[in-house]
Amino acid sequence: MKIVSIVGARPQFIKCAPVSRALRKDHQEILVHTGQHYDENMSGIFFEELSIPTPDYHLGIGSGSHGAQTGRMLAAIEEVLLKETPDMVLVYGDTNSTLAGALAAAKLHIPVAHVEAGLRSFDHSMPEEINRVLTDHASDLLFVPTENGVANLAREGIEKGVHRVGDVMVDALLFNRELAGRSDILDRLDLEAGTYYLATVHRASNTDDEQHLRSIMDAFVALDRPVIFPAHPRTRKFLEQYGIAGDTITNVRLIEPLPYLDMLQLLGQAAAVLTDSGGVQKEAYILQVPCITLRENTEWVETVEDGWNVLAGAD
Incomplete structure (x- = not known):
């Protein structure tokens, strides 16, 4: 299976790393970095130290208003998806990159998988909450870290494709804890x-x-x-x-x-x-x-x- 994974900030790369390590044993993964957040600490050493794959695409979107940034991402991600024709698109968390990736895939009828699905703060003044809700409703596979997340999705009428899989942040942190100790x-x-x-x-x-x-x-x-x-x-x-x-x-x-x-x-x-x-x-x-x-x-x-x-x- 060919999977395009979309990330946009350092925390998403860290969450993506354990999933990528498992995926790449049996599948082809194309990693797309939207460039939503510039981080000078994300040098080549960052990827090497944490065993994180370097991105295949760097879209260089940068900052901007929520609408402008998400719109630029949507167009750029769509271009990548049309070129790569993946079997699935994998998104993480609750950033504008998450939402743009999910929407771009859904509009091209490519199945969407969302890691950290089902999380809710119930504060709709937060852009992240809007991103979570919309991404979950555009997703075909929802990888939920907690029972609360499963219950949140059920209240919104989402039961198909929901899988409680545990928290990928635990995997990432345990993998990196020994390195951090040095x-x-x-x-x-x-x-x-x-x-x-x-x-x-x-x-x-x-x-x-x-x-x-x-x-x-x-x-x-x-x-x-x-x-x-x-x-x-x-x-x-x-x-x-x-x-x-x-x-x-x-x-x-x-x-x-x-x-x-x-x-x-x-x-x-x-x-x-x-x-x-x-x-x-x-x-x-x-x-x-x-x-x-x-x-x-x-x-x-x-x-x-x-x-x-x-x-x-x-x-």
Whole structure:
């Protein structure tokens, strides 16, 4: 079988890796990188270290409004699919790349398989939630990580093609955990395990809202341990724009975004993690690191039900 896999950001490559390793034993896989997110840490070493296949196509879509970005992806992915004529298209998660891949395939009558199907935050103000719902309704095979996901799909009338397969993030993390353990990131940052909090903030609902971002940073400053904050360039731009920097954020250590293995090691050794990222919530849960989520909801409800995650919002 010939399968086109579509990814657009570093977390999707990491999820894709264990699936690709299994697929390529018996099938032909064509890997398409939309270029939705530019990540300077995704060099050749990234693919080599994590045993991730390098993309066969790099579409170089880049940033833009949701509509413009998704539209450019849709056209570019369609071109690839017309050329490759695959038997199936495989998409991951909830990004604009996910939705564009599913729509392009569905319009060409190519079966769609969705990894991480069925997740719901029930917050339709989040672009990711729209992407999840639309992708699931365009998919023929729905690979669901949890029982909650199966129940969510059933409530929406989707029962055919649903398979509860477990969480691919667990496979990826367990595969990479030993490699991450070799990272010297704690030494480089002069940290000791359990003496710091790790923070990530990247969602537009937090970064683009000055009051939300100020409230989050004020909370970080008031904590009893230093906060290590690898800040995405976009987040850093808003911190500077709002004047939330330098002496105003004592106790917060802003650092550059980290390669995946360094980030995994830093997360695994933190006293707790403060994040608005769904992926980081789940990684913290797998590593049994307490998590405070800077959102009012989560698609990973199991992390809350099992007591490892608290929804704190941004206020």
